[in-house]
Every structure is written in structure tokens, then in C-alpha cells.
Amino acid sequence: MNIRENLLQMFKQAGGEFISGEEISRRLGVSRTAIWKHIEEFREEGYVFEAVRRSGYRLVFAPDVMIAEEIKVGLSTRVLGQKIYYYPSIDSTQNKCQELAKEGAPEGTLVVADQQTEGKGRLGRVWHSPPGANISMSLLLRPALELQKCPQLTLLTAVAVVETLHEFCGISAQIKWPNDILINGKKVCGILTELNAESDRIHSLIVGIGLNVNTLPEHFPEDVHGIATSLRIEKGEPLRRVPLLQQILTRLEELYDLYLAKGFAPVKKRWETYAVTIGKKVTIRTLQGSLSGYAEGIDESGVLLVRREDGSVTKVYSADVEIHG
């Protein structure tokens, strides 16, 4: 951890109590002037400190801002989020993470933004992310996997988000194949997986998560009214993004390790228990056209299996799915 992280951790562990300048300076091995400078920086980011002569400083309020230090303090992961890039506003966390990947950034590198001006959705669509309300994150993975297995990681990510939502705020979300996360039928989270690869080796895999946390109905643009929701709308109260993000990273790492060790089977089982698509009559729209049938399940590679009228089974790799009850 760097000095800013250590400093923030000290104040959080002190639980609102005063810490003297001498003690901080001794424990971090930096001058009191340096400490004062760091505290001023934190104040600019919205942190509130009380300073009292002879007693020192105490942390009165920490804002829900997803800066690296705030995420790092209390983060229990081994790899994911060990390197964090935070931006108040950025065109797209996916694009930034792609750049970092090209420059050789390590597995687990996290790009997170308070606002995206050109957030990317699946199949070249737009993902709306108004300032201050949501989690827009992109995570760099470098699995030694064949191309063929990449779709499995989109499904794995969906499982991690659904299980985190349940643990974190008791919400039971569903997964709509391949990568939409719904609450009461409305979309609360989108997942976009992009990759750079050779025909026989993945170079880098960028997992993007756009999660509507504190969005209010009026935040949503016209075109998604009635089909989008947020955790705040569903819970009726705002939620802190940082602990939620930390928990997503922790659960994602746990599932990713399980996947690398045991393969897709155990993840697939969990995915199926959350999947709202499976066992339903569906209409599938693909680049090649549309078809209707019964969504039987997914195969070992994460492909959707749709049984047609004539009994034949069609493999669906990429599509928009409309569910008919």
C-alpha cells in the first residue's frame, strides 16, 4: 500500500478517534507537513477531517467515491483490483482498460469511473452512466485459455454479480442470457466481455460491468424508461458503491479461481439456478435472422440451446432474446 492508502487505513481503523500528528508521522515514516498535504488532498475529494491542536486529526466523514485508496482499504482479493485506475469522468472504462492491456498491465488491473461519456454496451450499443450514481468498471484478465472458452467468463461474471447483490443487499436478481442482470424483469446491470487474442491464445480479456446503483428514475434516458432499474429504486434507499464494488471483486476472484481450477461445470450449475431464460419459450434475434423455440439450457461452452418446433436443437452464440413467459 502507498502512503495515501496507509493513511486512510489508519483513520478508518481509528474509528473516528483522534490520531496525533507525531504518531502518524512515526508509523508512516513521513514528515508532518507531508501528512498535512495528503489530508488536504483527501479534503478536496470530499473527506471531512477534524483537526485539533495537541489531539491531532480524526476522520469525520468519508464520501462514497471510488478512488483507489478507498477501494484498496479493506479489499481482501489476491489479484483482482490490486492495481486500480479511477477517473471522475472517462469516455469508456473498456477503452482505457484495452489501452492498459496493450501496454502490458497485469491481470487484475481495474479501471473504474464515476461517469462514462461513451459507455459501451454489447454489440456496439450505448451504455448510459450518469455521474456519481453507478459503478462503471472494467477488469483486465489474462487467462491461459483457448478463444472458445471466452463466453464462459461472461456467464461467470454474471454469477458473481448476482451472488454479490444477494449478499450485499438481499436482492434476488436473475440472469437473462447471455449477460443481462434483471430485478423484477428490469435491467440493473450489463456485462460486456471484450478480448484481444491470437487464433489460438487469449492475450487479454476485458470484463466490463455497468451496474445501476443509485440511479433515480429521472436519471434514465427516455429509451430505457420502464425497462431499466437501479438498486436504489428497488431498495428504496441509496447504497454505498465502494463496499459493493469490493464485494464484487472478492466474489469474482473466488469464482475465477474455481473456474481455472475446476473448469466451467461448477460455475454453469450456479448460472443455471439464476437464469430466467432457461425453460422458457423465446424468440431469438441474431445477425442471420430470428427464430422461436424453447430455451433448453446452455452447453459446456456457454452456448444457448434452443429446441425448435420440429424438435431440432439450434446453438445460439450471439443474439437478443425475447422471453415469452
Add this chain to the structure above:
Amino acid sequence: MNIRENLLQMFKQAGGEFISGEEISRRLGVSRTAIWKHIEEFREEGYVFEAVRRSGYRLVFAPDVMIAEEIKVGLSTRVLGQKIYYYPSIDSTQNKCQELAKEGAPEGTLVVADQQTEGKGRLGRVWHSPPGANISMSLLLRPALELQKCPQLTLLTAVAVVETLHEFCGISAQIKWPNDILINGKKVCGILTELNAESDRIHSLIVGIGLNVNTLPEHFPEDVHGIATSLRIEKGEPLRRVPLLQQILTRLEELYDLYLAKGFAPVKKRWETYAVTIGKKVTIRTLQGSLSGYAEGIDESGVLLVRREDGSVTKVYSADVEIHG
């Protein structure tokens, strides 16, 4: 075609005969000064023109330089190579083509270089390309295909190169799975396929071809002596690169169209007739370790099938293959 291309075409069609300034100026609708300027440019690139008062100009010699105009004139493709970027020297045609892809370059965009300073091979290896001797090219494709099918395009490209070599200079080359092209057991060409994609859609596919055309034995670095060769070494005479490149593009487009229309089956058949790997005892080295067995063939997705001692068949996605007679 632009003016430079039209001008070059006129001179080539004239077959060494004189064309008057008036005629050129009339047919191309540009001033005689402009024509003179263009001819001077061509001279700087190694073209030799004879200029005689009242008769005009005639093309005496055209160098074997892979500039866009030289490739375009007489190129019969519909899509491939319709947009060409030529560089006397560049770090890597793959990297440049990746950039162009990100900027939205159209399918068929070709990046070709006379020399690569950081030529890329498969699995992060180096590809040697000394100045002036070889063809270093990267082609941008944008097929509406699932990720899973990408390896098929590496095999398709190998077929196109082998068939071109046979047509162009009567050489019978073999393919060593997945992407080495050999003449008498020595490597003459390497193919590298890279892609950018979503988990369910290919954004861009960069097909790189490094072909040793006029390399002489002394050109090869120590580490590839005895295992690398060139067309010149095998034929005992130098070859012109431009017509060879044009023929590769033509054959590649023909196979690509066939593939998009009829799928991998017809390409697979042709690949198998050139494959030196199939039906041999092989040792496979993968990221996970090495194994020995009998190379039975490739499956529908281009994966190598290796039958083990115990009769089981292992699917090989990525590996170095050593062939034991």
C-alpha cells in the same frame, strides 16, 4: 483509382511505347505540369522513364516495389487490397493494421511493408524480415462470425498461400499445423491471425503473412539457419513480389468468399491435401505440457486431433508440433 494509379496503368498498357503529354493530360484531365510532377515522384521510387520532345514519355523500367499503385494496377479482387498502406520500413504490419482496424478501416484493408523492424510471429515470437527481400503483409477482415471459428481462417489463409505458390512458381509447399508453410521441410512462410472481439462477435480479424521471397541464405539470422528457406533459394532465381502478392490476394478472396458461402468443409478438404502433419506420429508442446501421439486430422473447427497410446483422442488448440516421420 487515383491519378497515380491511372498514370501507372496507362504506361503499363502502353507496353513500353511513348505516350504524349497531351494525351495523358487529356485522358487524366490534369495539367502537363502535374503529370511531370507525378513522373518525378515515380522516378524517386525507382521507376525509369524516357522523355523525348514531341513523343512524350515511355516507361522503361518498373521496380519490384510494393507501393499501392503497383499493387492496384492489375489487381482483380473485389474487396481485399482495395485500400493499401505501404511502408518502406515499419515496426510491425500487424500493429499498424490493428490501429487502422480500431479507427474503423474497412474490410480488405492491406498493410504491406518492405521491412519490419519488430515483425511478430505466433505466440509472441519474433518474425525476421530483412529489407527488400520479402512480403510482410497484414490484411483486415471483418467477418460476421463467432469467435469459435477464428482458427479456421488461419487454415484458410495457409491454403491460399500454398495454392498461390503452386500457380505462381510451380512449387509444392506443405502445411504444418496450424500455420507454418514448408518447402522440403523448411519454413518459407508464417501466418499470424489476431483478433479483437466481444465474447459473441468478432470486431476485426488481422491476418498476417510473412513470406520469404528473395531472402538469401546469408540473410537468415543464426537461429533459423537450416530450418528456414525462401522461394529464391528453392527456385534458384529471384521473383517479383508484386504479382505474387496480387495472386495471394486474389486466391485469398476466392477462398474467403467460398468459406462465407459454404462454410469450412470445402476449405478443410483442400487444407488436408496439403497438410504434412496429418497421419504422422507427433510430439505436441502446449502451455500445459507435452504429449505424443498420432495426428489423426482436424475437426470441423480446425482443432488438431491427436490419438494417444491408450486410444483416447486429445483436442489440441494451440501447440508446437514436432513430426516424427
